[in-house]
Amino acid sequence: MKLVVQIRLLPTPVQAAALEATLRACNEAATWVGEVAFAHGEFKNFALRKLTYEQVKSRWGLGAQAAQHTIKKTCDAYATLRANLTAGRLGRPGSVRHRRATQKPVVFRPLGAQPYDDRMLSWQLAERTVSVWTTGGRMKNVAFTAVPEQLATLARYRRGESDLICRDGRWFLNATCEVPEAPLNTDPVDFLGIDLGVVNIATTSDGKIMAGRGLNRIRARERTLRAKLQRKNTPSARRRLKKRRRKEARRAKDINHKIAKHVVAEAERTGRGIALEDLTGIRERVRLRKPQRATLHSWSFHQLGSFIAYKARRAGVPVVHVDPAYTSRTCAECGRIDQANRVSQARFACRNCGFVDHADRNGSRNIRARAWELWRRGAPSTAPAPPPRQRDGAGRKRSITASDARCASPGL
Structure with a gap:
C-alpha cells in the first residue's frame, strides 16, 4: 500500500530563495499551460505536451523532467475539475458556481x-541531505x-516521486512509500462496531467512548476568536489569524x-474485524439550523474513517461499511x-423490552451485528484503497489535491 511520509527540509536562506524561485516558475508555467489547454480544448497529456513543451522549457528555464511534470500536473488538475463537476461538488449545471x-x-x-522524480531529486539518507533540481x-x-520512524520508513520503502511543498514559510518533501500490507484476516471471530458522532467522536461496541466535547469546545472558541479578529481587521489581528x-x-x-490507532490495535489484538457506518452524503441529507451547521461541517468523520481504513489494511484487519439507517433507534437486544x-442524545431506553444503555453504545452494537451478518453472507472487506492516482509523464502514480490547483470557483 502507498503511504506518504512528510519530511521537513531545513534550507539555508540562499537555498530557500532558490526553492521559492523554482516553485514560482513551475506554477507560473503550469498556469500558462492551463490557459493553452483551455483555449484549445486539449486536456490529454501527450497532445498538450506537443503544444507547450518547448515553450515551457525555453520561456521559464525548466528542465525536461520539470517541464513534463508541470504539463502533467495541469492535466491532472483538469481531471480533478471534471471529477468534481461530475460528482456535483461544484453545483448543478447552469448554476453560478x-x-x-x-x-x-x-x-x-x-x-x-x-512533483519531483528520482532524476530531479536524490536522497542522502546517511547524511540527512537531499540534492534538488532548481531553475x-x-x-x-x-x-x-x-522522526526516527519516518526515516526508517523512508529508507526501506520509498518508491516513486516526492512533492516539494512550501507551507507558511516552511519547506517539506512528501515522499511516496510502498509499504507492505499484512495478510488479511479472512476468519475474524467477531466485529468491533464503531458509532461515529459529533458529541462522541467514536464509540465502540465494547463500551469505549472517545468523547469529543473537549475538541468541540476548542472549535467553538476558535470560531469566536476568528470572528473577533476578522471584525477587528488590524495588522496585528491579521498576523494572529495567519499564525492560528x-x-x-x-x-x-x-x-x-x-x-484510529486504538481501534485498529484493539481489533487486531482480539482477532476481530471493524464495522463502520457508511456516512457518504450525510452533509447533503441533513438539514440543520444555522448555529449547528458549523459544528456539522467541521465534523471530520471521513478523515477518521480513512485513517481507520488504511491502518486496518496495513494490519490485515477486515473493515466492513454498513448502512447506518435506524441504528440509533433499534434496540440491540430485541x-x-x-x-x-x-x-436523549446519550440515553437509549427500549419501549418494548425495557433495555437501557448508552445511546451511542447501543448504536455501535447494531453496527457490529449488521457487519457480522454481511460478513457471514460473504461480503468482502470494504476497506477502501487510497484515492485514485493519476499517472505522471514517467508512468509513476501521483495524486493531485485541490490545494495544488484552483479555478475561479471557490470549490476547487
Whole structure:
C-alpha cells in the first residue's frame, strides 16, 4: 500500500530563495499551460505536451523532467475539475458556481506543490541531505529532519516521486512509500462496531467512548476568536489569524490518528474485524439550523474513517461499511425500531423490552451485528484503497489535491 511520509527540509536562506524561485516558475508555467489547454480544448497529456513543451522549457528555464511534470500536473488538475463537476461538488449545471468553474482555466498558486522524480531529486539518507533540481541548477546538501520512524520508513520503502511543498514559510518533501500490507484476516471471530458522532467522536461496541466535547469546545472558541479578529481587521489581528490557521485542523487530525490507532490495535489484538457506518452524503441529507451547521461541517468523520481504513489494511484487519439507517433507534437486544427509544442524545431506553444503555453504545452494537451478518453472507472487506492516482509523464502514480490547483470557483 502507498503511504506518504512528510519530511521537513531545513534550507539555508540562499537555498530557500532558490526553492521559492523554482516553485514560482513551475506554477507560473503550469498556469500558462492551463490557459493553452483551455483555449484549445486539449486536456490529454501527450497532445498538450506537443503544444507547450518547448515553450515551457525555453520561456521559464525548466528542465525536461520539470517541464513534463508541470504539463502533467495541469492535466491532472483538469481531471480533478471534471471529477468534481461530475460528482456535483461544484453545483448543478447552469448554476453560478458551475459556470465559474467551467468558463475559466485553472490557476495554480504561486507556491503550489511541485512533483519531483528520482532524476530531479536524490536522497542522502546517511547524511540527512537531499540534492534538488532548481531553475538555477542542481542544489546539493539541503538538510532535512524527521522522526526516527519516518526515516526508517523512508529508507526501506520509498518508491516513486516526492512533492516539494512550501507551507507558511516552511519547506517539506512528501515522499511516496510502498509499504507492505499484512495478510488479511479472512476468519475474524467477531466485529468491533464503531458509532461515529459529533458529541462522541467514536464509540465502540465494547463500551469505549472517545468523547469529543473537549475538541468541540476548542472549535467553538476558535470560531469566536476568528470572528473577533476578522471584525477587528488590524495588522496585528491579521498576523494572529495567519499564525492560528490550520491549528484546529492539526489538532483534529492528531485526535483522529490516536482514535484510529486504538481501534485498529484493539481489533487486531482480539482477532476481530471493524464495522463502520457508511456516512457518504450525510452533509447533503441533513438539514440543520444555522448555529449547528458549523459544528456539522467541521465534523471530520471521513478523515477518521480513512485513517481507520488504511491502518486496518496495513494490519490485515477486515473493515466492513454498513448502512447506518435506524441504528440509533433499534434496540440491540430485541431489535425493535422506535423513534421514542432514543430518549436523549446519550440515553437509549427500549419501549418494548425495557433495555437501557448508552445511546451511542447501543448504536455501535447494531453496527457490529449488521457487519457480522454481511460478513457471514460473504461480503468482502470494504476497506477502501487510497484515492485514485493519476499517472505522471514517467508512468509513476501521483495524486493531485485541490490545494495544488484552483479555478475561479471557490470549490476547487
